[in-house]
Amino acid sequence: MPGEEIASGLFLTEAVVDWLSPPPLIDTTFARWDEAVGTARLLHFDTETTGLAGGTGTRAFMIGAAHWEQNGRFRIRQLTITTMAAETAMLRTFAGWLRDDTVLVSYNGKSYDAPLLATRYRLARLPNPLTGLGHLDLLHPVRRRWKGVWENCRLATAERQLLGVVRDDDLPGSEAPAAWLAYLRGGPATNLRRVAHHNAQDLRSLAGVLLRVSGLGACPPAAVPIA
Amino acid sequence: MNALPDRYQASDDLVLRGPSDGRALAQRLSKRYAERITGSFVVPGREGSFAPLPADLPPALAHALRSRGIDALYSHQAEAWVATQRGEQVAIVTPTASGKSLCYTLPVLSAAMKQGAKALYLFPTKALAQDQVADLLELNKAGELGVKAFTFDGDTPGDARQAIRLHGDIVVSNPDMLHQAILPHHTKWAQFFENLRYVVIDEVHTYRGVFGSHVANVIRRLKRVCAFYGVTPQFILCSATIGNPKEHAEALIEQPVTAITQSGAPSGDRHVLLWNPPVINPDLGLRASARSQTNRIARLAIKAGMKALVFAQSRTMVEVLTKYLKDVFDHDPRKPPRIRAYRGGYLPTERRAAEREMRAGSIDGIVSTSALELGVDIGSLDVVVLNGYPGSMAATWQRFGRAGRRQQPALGVLVASSDPLDQYLVRHPEFFEGAPPEHARIAADQPLILLDHIRCAAFELPFVGDEVFGPGAATPWLEVLGEEGVLHREGDRWEWIADSYPANAVSLRSVADGNFVVVDRTGGKQTIIAEVDYTAVPVTLYEGAIHMIQSVPYQVERLDWEGRKAFVTRTHVDYYTDAIDYTKLKVLDCFGSSSAGRGEAHHGEVHVVRRVAGYKKIRYYTHENIGYGPVNLPDQELHTTAVWWQLAQRELEQAFDGRQQALDGFLGAAYALHIVATVAVMAESRDLQKSVGSADGAWFVASDIAGRGQLRGMDGQPMALAPDAPFTPTVYLYDAFPGGVGLSAPLFERREDLVRMAMTLVDRCDCMAGCPACVGPILAADEAAADTPKALALRVLGLLVAL
Structure with a gap:
């Protein structure tokens, strides 16, 4: 298992990379916000979960978060649990990464990751640190602009179209639950490492898509009629 | 449709003179139709407290x-x-x-x-x-x-x-x-x-x-x-x-x-009549149909200016009775309708509209299934007519309870169908009057149900330690779920791990989930006109079936079982359809056995297969059978519990001239046992079912068109048994729910009573050779035979009765 075991069953991996050069302020007109957001406040996040069924029986086994540091470098941190009992420690650690003025950046996170974490915090009897934070969900502007233009509006499509990212040996997100479960049941960590790799790429792409989308302004829909 | 002259006008006038309320109508009916009324009593109203x-x-x-x-x-x-x-x-x-x-x-x-x-x-x-x-x-x-x-x-x-x-x-x-x-x-x-x-x-x-x-x-x-x-x-x-x-x-x-349990609400007197349709053929015990009588009583009540509610047992019967009443009261299309049908399967908007119209009082007659048994507010009514016994005393009183405005006298009429349970009840009015309402039974610890809910509960919150769920610690069940791979054990916690939402796979109301929608393809368009629940589909939506919606007939052209759809078109036929179904059983496990006279009684677990083999076409009004059609649908299967009786081959060989005689005897005995058992455990009759078959499940017995026992093989086709093949016919009474809900154990405990009661029922029946009130309907030809179906059934019961 890569990374450092910061609590029993909770692993932290960190990487600091050069990734794009954001302006100091991010234009948020695309989200119909009134003010631009300081880049230092942004926290991109993405969870890997045990499934898509929803409800109280689905959990996140990995939370990835990334932000640009003062020096312009991109810092990626990922929390992975290898026991169920470590979930509480993971939730607490992630909460510690959030400030009152943090602005979350996600892809479909308003509908998926944030409610799922809200459920997990509730079940762990912890306050939900996401409550009240600003949240830029990039799926919506991407949909408004490119629905009907691209074959779909998934993040993988957006990153290819906007950033030219082509993934190599990527583990599809749908196989993430099985990868974690296999490890939990004593199997090899090979695929779990690929999940982490996938998650890290998602975070980089999020940041890239954000910069492309923030330039669009309150973009009108594409010239293609939207069904 | 052409307006029909009111062909009942003259006879109805005899009954209807002057204004009416529940008491007056009860008295007039009792006078005019005295020979049809087997019981009449008044539940006195009470002052409010x-x-x-x-x-x-x-x-x-x-x-x-x-x-x-x-x-x-x-x-x-x-x-x-x-x-x-x-x-x-x-x-x-x-x-x-x-x-x-x-x-x-x-x-x-x-x-x-x-x-x-x-x-x-x-x-x-x-x-x-x-x-x-x-x-x-x-x-x-x-x-x-x-x-x-x-x-x-x-x-x-x-x-x-x-x-x-x-x-x-x-x-x-x-x-x-x-x-x-x-x-x-x-x-x-x-x-x-x-x-x-x-x-x-x-x-x-x-x-x-x-x-x-x-x-x-x-x-x-x-x-x-x-x-x-x-x-x-x-x-x-x-x-x-x-x-x-x-x-x-x-x-x-x-x-x-x-x-x-003491109501302080005031209520008016409630008059109750038990009504047996007149005998048409006394030798065969054949009576006029309940539906003709129900129609008559409802018609009289409405003509007398009263609001009437008719309860029918099936959706088809709701539509048939609605049509009959509409033929009398709604033949002028320019006027708003006075008669409405109400049942499950209509779209919600249509039901709401019906409820509104009923509350507003613009409707004079409602024909409903049990859907109106509950507290749906439809305003007040004067008369309730039950077309057939609803299967329990509780439901009977509840339906009668629908009639009654404040302190006014209300009338409830139970019209007996040819169903033996109905006949038993109207011929024993003292039972009806004195019977306490049924007990509601549940079996919350039934293993299949319990496992389903422990699964759902584990999804909702992890089980910790020896946490109790229902009858005891959930641990053994959690281990099952762990082996299945949906739970993961870590320390003393069981955590949900699967990517699934277990509640979606568990339906509270039926065995198999998924309503069918009825799609009308008339005129090239596709419109959803109704929903039918899964269990009713095999008997109502087979290809060829006439499916009625507010008395408008549609014919089922195609049934898409996987897609849960039935495609229908509007039709103009003068018949309706009625499914013919068969059941076969196989014993899986025996929980207990005892001797029963010269035979044996057992209870245990069985596998039941129910098949709809075909359907009959029945013409309106005359009710003659004008044809058959085949049905090709998947079998409905369930594991459940049953109690059963059987006799050894040598006993049968001594007692009967041939195997056919023994089979006829078993069919009659099953019929009688089912009647008394239903009353004895206060089951709803549909919850308890009967069947006659071979102990090893190799064959089962169905009544043929002549009412005689006919052997059928595993494929449902008639078969002959090799003369040297083993022959142990068996009467089964089974719980009609997967896993059973606890009916068979009390029946096994009362096995001796049941056989004795069945014997008394058959022996004391007024008929000569057998009738629908004891051993089931029989043919005229059997009347003359030396060994009547009644005698054969008595012989089987006689062998099973405790020595």
């Missing part, structure tokens, strides 16, 4: 009640108030229209106003939930109470759900929604649960059998989630009259309950 509004009621609430004309409570409402204020779990059991809902409305509203406490209401149907919210809103408005009540069901739009979860003081839903939408998402309801003070469960008599067993487990899950949020809500339950209200309520919520 009142109590002042409780002093500790919040003043605004008392004001709201007064402004709606409520200055005092009925005594049962006052008792309920006192008991709830003492913190007790309460069950209120009083008749229809006795003001049950105020029993829970007062404590709930009071707690909401004083402490911001929340309440969850559960009704068995969406329609009842909507009625209830409408009432609450009116009261709320009258008193400006500021309490917010919402329905939460499958029709609630997604954007409204969040607001309901956060702001609803009273959330009105149903057990299915609690099971599938609320509990598995309880964290979204955290604020609601943290303040949950009351859980109100109305119509608890409907939560029996498999459905009730499921609901009891949903309540276990509800309590478990409540414990997580640190609350212990108080339960208020309401029921129509059943034999064991306190026991049933306690079985559902597994806590001691205070039962309130």
Whole structure:
């Protein structure tokens, strides 16, 4: 298992990379916000979960978060649990990464990751640190602009179209639950490492898509009629 | 359609003179049709018993009640108030229209106003939930109470759900929604649960059998989630009259309950007539159809200016009777209709429209299935006619309870069908009058049901340590789920690990899930015109079936079983269709055995296969059989429990001249045993089924068209048995639910009584050779035979009766 075991069953991996050069302020007109957001406040996040069924029986086994540091470098941190009992420690650690003025950046996170974490915090009897934070969900502007233009509006499509990212040996997100479960049941960590790799790429792409989308302004829909 | 002349005018005039009420009509019918009436009695009305509004009621609430004309409570409402204020779990059991809902409305509203406490209401149907919210809103408005009540069901739009979860003081839903939408998402309801003070469960008599067993487990899950949020809500339950209200309520919520059973609401006299259609062929015991009699009584009541409600046992019969009444009263298309059908399977909007019209009083006759047995508000009625015994005393009284406006006399008529149970009851009016209402039974610890809900519960919250669920520690079940791979054990915790949503795979109401939609393809368009639930599909939507909707016939052209759709087109035929079905059984495991006379009785686990083999076409009015059609549908299978009797081959060889005789005897004995068993355990007749077959499941016996036993093989085709093949015919009585819900054990305990009672029933029957009231319908030819079906059945029962 890569990374450092910061609590029993909770692993932290960190990487600091050069990734794009954001302006100091991010234009948020695309989200119909009134003010631009300081880049230092942004926290991109993405969870890997045990499934898509929803409800109280689905959990996140990995939370990835990334932000640009003062020096312009991109810092990626990922929390992975290898026991169920470590979930509480993971939730607490992630909460510690959030400030009152943090602005979350996600892809479909308003509908998926944030409610799922809200459920997990509730079940762990912890306050939900996401409550009240600003949240830029990039799926919506991407949909408004490119629905009907691209074959779909998934993040993988957006990153290819906007950033030219082509993934190599990527583990599809749908196989993430099985990868974690296999490890939990004593199997090899090979695929779990690929999940982490996938998650890290998602975070980089999020940041890239954000910069492309923030330039669009309150973009009108594409010239293609939207069904 | 051409307007028909009223061909009944002359004969009806004889009965109808002067104004009418329930008593007058009862008297006239009794005079005119004395020979058809086998029993007649009056349930006397009673004066109201009142109590002042409780002093500790919040003043605004008392004001709201007064402004709606409520200055005092009925005594049962006052008792309920006192008991709830003492913190007790309460069950209120009083008749229809006795003001049950105020029993829970007062404590709930009071707690909401004083402490911001929340309440969850559960009704068995969406329609009842909507009625209830409408009432609450009116009261709320009258008193400006500021309490917010919402329905939460499958029709609630997604954007409204969040607001309901956060702001609803009273959330009105149903057990299915609690099971599938609320509990598995309880964290979204955290604020609601943290303040949950009351859980109100109305119509608890409907939560029996498999459905009730499921609901009891949903309540276990509800309590478990409540414990997580640190609350212990108080339960208020309401029921129509059943034999064991306190026991049933306690079985559902597994806590001691205070039962309130004395109604303080005033009521008028209720006249009850038991009506047996006239005999057409006395030798064969053949009678005129119940439907012709029901039609006549309803027609007379409506002509006398009364509002009548007819209950029929099947959706098809609802449509047939509606057509007959419409032919008399609604032949002028320029006038608004006076007759309406009401049943499940109509779209919700259509049902709401029907309810509105009935309340408004513009409808004079309603023909319904059991859908109206519950508290759907349709205003007041004068006469209730039951086309056939509804299967239980409780349901009978509940349906009769639909008639009665305040203190006016009401009339209820039970028209017996040719069904043996009906015949048994109308010929024993003393039984009917004296019979206590049935006990509602549930088997919450039934293993399949329990496992389903432990699975759902594990999804909702992890099980920790030796946590108890239902009858004991859940650990052995959790181990099963662990092996299945849906749970992961870590230390003493069992965590849900699968990517699935278990509640979606568990239906509270039926074995297999999935309603079918009926799609009308007439004229090239595709319109959904109805829904039919899964269990009814094989007998109503086979290809070729005539499916009636508000008396308009549609023919089923194609049934898409996988896609859950039936495609129909409008048709103009003069017949309806009736499915022919067969059942075969195989014993899987025997729990207990004993000797039974010269034979043996057993109980245990069986595998049942039910097949719809074909259908009959029956012409309107004459009811002659004008043809058959084949049906090709998947078999319906279930594992359940049964009690069965068999006789060794050598006994049969001594007692009977041939195997055919023995088979006929077994068929007759099964028929009689089924009648007495249904009454003995107070089952609903559809919950207990009978079958005759081989002990090894190699063949089973069906009545052929002539009423004679016919051997059929595994494929359902008639077969002959090799002369040297083993021959051990067996009578089975089985629980018609997967896994069984506890009917077979009491039947096994009473096995000796049952055989004796069946013998008495057959022996003392007035018929010569057998009839639908004892061994089943027989042919004229059998009348002359030396060994009549009646004699053969008696011989089988005689061999089984205890020595």
